[in-house]
Amino acid sequence: MEEKKVRVRYAPSPTGYLHIGGARSALFNYLFAKKYNGDFVFRIEDTDIERNIEGAEAEQLHDLIWLGIIPDESTEKPNPKYAPYRQSEKLDLYRKYAQELVDKGYAYECYCTKEELEEMKVQQLSSGVKSFKYDRRCLNLTEEEKEKYRKEGRVPSIRLKMPSNHVLKFHDLVRGDVSFNSDDIGDFVIMKSNGIPTYNFAVVVDDHIMEITHVLRGEEHLSNTPKQLQIYEYFGWEPPQFGHMTIIINPNGKKLSKRDLNIVQFVSQYRKLGYLPEAIFNFLCLLGYTDQDGKEIFDKEYIFKTFDPSRLSTSPSMFDNKKLLWINSQYIKAMDNQKYFDFIFPFIDEIESLKNIDLNRKQEIALMFKNELNYGEEIVSLLNDILIKKEELNDEEKAILEKETSPKVIALFKQKLDSLDEVNEEEVKNIFNEIKKETGLKGKDIYMPIRISLTGVMHGIEMYNIIDILGKEETLKRL
Numbered sequence: 001m002e003e004k005k006v007r008v009r010y011a012p013s014p015t016g017y018l019h020i021g022g023a024r025s026a027l028f029n030y031l032f033a034k035k036y037n038g039d040f041v042f043r044i045e046d047t048d049i050e051r052n053i054e055g056a057e058a059e060q061l062h063d064l065i066w067l068g069i070i071p072d073e074s075t076e077k078p079n080p081k082y083a084p085y086r087q088s089e090k091l092d093l094y095r096k097y098a099q100e101l102v103d104k105g106y107a108y109e110c111y112c113t114k115e116e117l118e119e120m121k122v123q124q125l126s127s128g129v130k131s132f133k134y135d136r137r138c139l140n141l142t143e144e145e146k147e148k149y150r151k152e153g154r155v156p157s158i159r160l161k162m163p164s165n166h167v168l169k170f171h172d173l174v175r176g177d178v179s180f181n182s183d184d185i186g187d188f189v190i191m192k193s194n195g196i197p198t199y200n201f202a203v204v205v206d207d208h209i210m211e212i213t214h215v216l217r218g219e220e221h222l223s224n225t226p227k228q229l230q231i232y233e234y235f236g237w238e239p240p241q242f243g244h245m246t247i248i249i250n251p252n253g254k255k256l257s258k259r260d261l262n263i264v265q266f267v268s269q270y271r272k273l274g275y276l277p278e279a280i281f282n283f284l285c286l287l288g289y290t291d292q293d294g295k296e297i298f299d300k301e302y303i304f305k306t307f308d309p310s311r312l313s314t315s316p317s318m319f320d321n322k323k324l325l326w327i328n329s330q331y332i333k334a335m336d337n338q339k340y341f342d343f344i345f346p347f348i349d350e351i352e353s354l355k356n357i358d359l360n361r362k363q364e365i366a367l368m369f370k371n372e373l374n375y376g377e378e379i380v381s382l383l384n385d386i387l388i389k390k391e392e393l394n395d396e397e398k399a400i401l402e403k404e405t406s407p408k409v410i411a412l413f414k415q416k417l418d419s420l421d422e423v424n425e426e427e428v429k430n431i432f433n434e435i436k437k438e439t440g441l442k443g444k445d446i447y448m449p450i451r452i453s454l455t456g457v458m459h460g461i462e463m464y465n466i467i468d469i470l471g472k473e474e475t476l477k478r479l
Helices: 020-035 056-067 091-103 114-126 143-151 199-209 219-235 267-273 277-285 300-306 321-334 337-348 359-369 378-387 395-401 406-418 425-439 444-455 463-470 472-478
Strands: 007-010 039-042 107-110 157-160 167-172 176-181 189-191 214-218 241-245
Touching (some): 007 020, 007 214, 020 039, 020 056, 020 267, 020 277, 020 300, 056 267, 091 107, 091 157, 091 189, 091 199, 091 219, 157 219, 167 219, 167 241, 176 219, 199 219, 214 219, 219 241, 267 277, 277 321, 337 378, 359 378, 359 463, 378 444, 378 463, 406 425, 406 444, 406 472, 425 444, 425 463, 444 463, 444 472
Parallel strands (some): 007 039, 214 241
Antiparallel strands (some): 107 157, 157 189, 167 176
16 A cells, blocks of 8 residues: 655644744644655645734744745645645635535534523533533434524534543554543534634544644644544544654743743744744754753754654643753854854944944944854844943942952043044053053953943843944044
8 A cells, every 4th residue: 555645734823923832833734744755745724714814824934934944835825736735715614514414414513592502611611620511412312302493593603522531542653552532522613603613623524635644733732632633533534644843931831922022932033033944943953852962052954854753742842941041052053154144234233333333344333243153133132232331330230340459440441542643453452561560450340340341231242242333433432
């Protein structure tokens, strides 16, 4: 028997932009496809029309492409055999398949109103039941009863009829063997009364029609899998192999939430801040996966060769902001200078006073920061720390300037700098060495008073570079 070509998919809703968790799911599906010479499909679950955001679909796709996660098929690159790639364009198909299940006795019309369902739920939960299950009051309605409801203006939804005490089991690519009992699930809606399919129904039809062989997704979908397996069973279709990746947690051990303001959540934000796509790609690979050689920095070609789905983690993955910054800084350092200039100039141009300086000068300033930056936009704040002196000093900064030796150090430095015909790195080093000899002071006692006098902050780039950016006249003025 001919082995099926591996086909995986990433299927977001256009109700928002590409979230870092979604990008992680897309990445592992993409790596899985590359590993087995398969296809990576991007399709859209857009049936929640009221919540759809204009432009979100295109932005999600293009953010993926920017990251280097490039679909073989998408809404913009469809394969006619599997099109269309949006659920909203297949509503008739879902209705046809839902009716097929009704005709076979595997599903039935449900005329219950929202109010009746809510009342049913309250009664069950108040009687000590842990989770709500539909009580099947519409399962055996007569035609007369249905007609009566229709005359009342009720439009039915369609519910799947779950078999009794049926074990639904599968081998999870990440977790191993998993099983559920149908009695714990209850009859669930597959088509809403407005003619829109529910997630669990539409996704099965989509995956079947598109010949999806493997589904890698977040563990929040684990409870959906038995519902989907039952639909596959009723149709007699072969289900894909499922794998449920662990959740991403924040440094406090809590599930990553869009309310975590300490973590940048969306790929579009990372683009704007000046993170490099290769660095984010690299970082996402480490979220729930352990490299065979324990590497933390690696390029795409390396992970394509070495990716092994069995190394997907069974423990939650921590989103380590510091590690992401470090990885991104390593990629910035490794850029050749021309690529670095192309990357960093748009950020430097955000500073009005530097916008129109000549090219050589702009390159000199850019290179002063190449080994200091964690992300592109950071150069704006680092330059502004120099160009706009901080007026309000904190207690530690004040204490350094109030040291008995500090006024003497500042006065000596100012005097010696003023006497120079040409200010260059060598001459500035000589000034510090002379002050060291004349005062007997060293280290912070010399450098810190000068740095704070010039910028108002204790940390930053090399002292000569600060003086170079400010110029001799402004440096003397600040001292």
